[in-house]
Amino acid sequence: MDTTPEGLQTESISVMIVDDHEVVRRGIAEVIDRSEGMSVVAEAGSVAEGVRRASLVHPQVMLVDLQLPDGTGIDLMRSVRATQPETRAIVLTSFDDDSALAAALEVGAAAYVLKSVRGAEIADVVRAVAAGRVLLDERTITRRRREHDDPTEDLTPSEVRVVDLIGEGLSNREIAERLSIAEKTVKNHITSLLAKMGLQRRTQVAAWVAARKHHAWAQDSTNR
Known part of the structure; x- marks a missing residue:
């Protein structure tokens, strides 16, 4: 008081x-x-x-x-x-x-x-x-x-790699094996990148990667 x-x-x-x-x-x-x-x-x-x-x-x-x-x-x-x-x-x-x-x-x-x-x-x-x-x-x-349109621009290189592997459909364990790191480290990376990207679940990350790939493919087709 x-x-x-x-x-x-x-x-x-x-x-x-x-x-x-x-x-x-x-x-x-x-x-x-x-x-x-x-x-x-x-x-x-x-x-x-x-x-x-x-x-x-x-x-x-x-x-x-x-x-x-x-x-x-x-x-x-x-x-x-x-x-x-x-x-x-x-x-x-x-x-x-x-x-x-x-x-x-x-x-x-x-x-x-x-x-x-x-x-x-x-x-x-x-x-x-x-x-x-x-x-x-x-x-x-x-x-x-x-001024900032890319939600991954603040990610570390390791977090960007995890985003790409999530987009490939890999599980946390598979990502850990691919990057030769502990599964707990993968989980920490995912927690960080979700917060930075403003997302809530790893499935949203996978959807974002898929949408980005589709957009890149569409632009490439248009430019041919």
């Missing part, structure tokens, strides 16, 4: 932080707890843990990372929104990616903030979102997409 100059008490903004890196999570929590008028009521490191804890504490605002070990921040926001529509979400990520930005908007995120921002800026965004403001809108995404 905070006390106003007039002696009246006002409720602090309750914040939940979801990030699988404990050091990052604790750093953000310290920023929030030091900021006037807000406090951290829960922390989580996965989608499942985030959903469970949100149901217990009912935070006003969630700060959500896009990459989580058992899914994405998009999955978490969708699940929480279904049962707690009053909880407002802020994406806090390392990826300045238009597809992920669009996916965040689709599941009701109110803001999209890069982890490189200063602590004071995070606190300002939390206050704005708690007050009902939306700092993420379709116009921003449309403007950015005019």
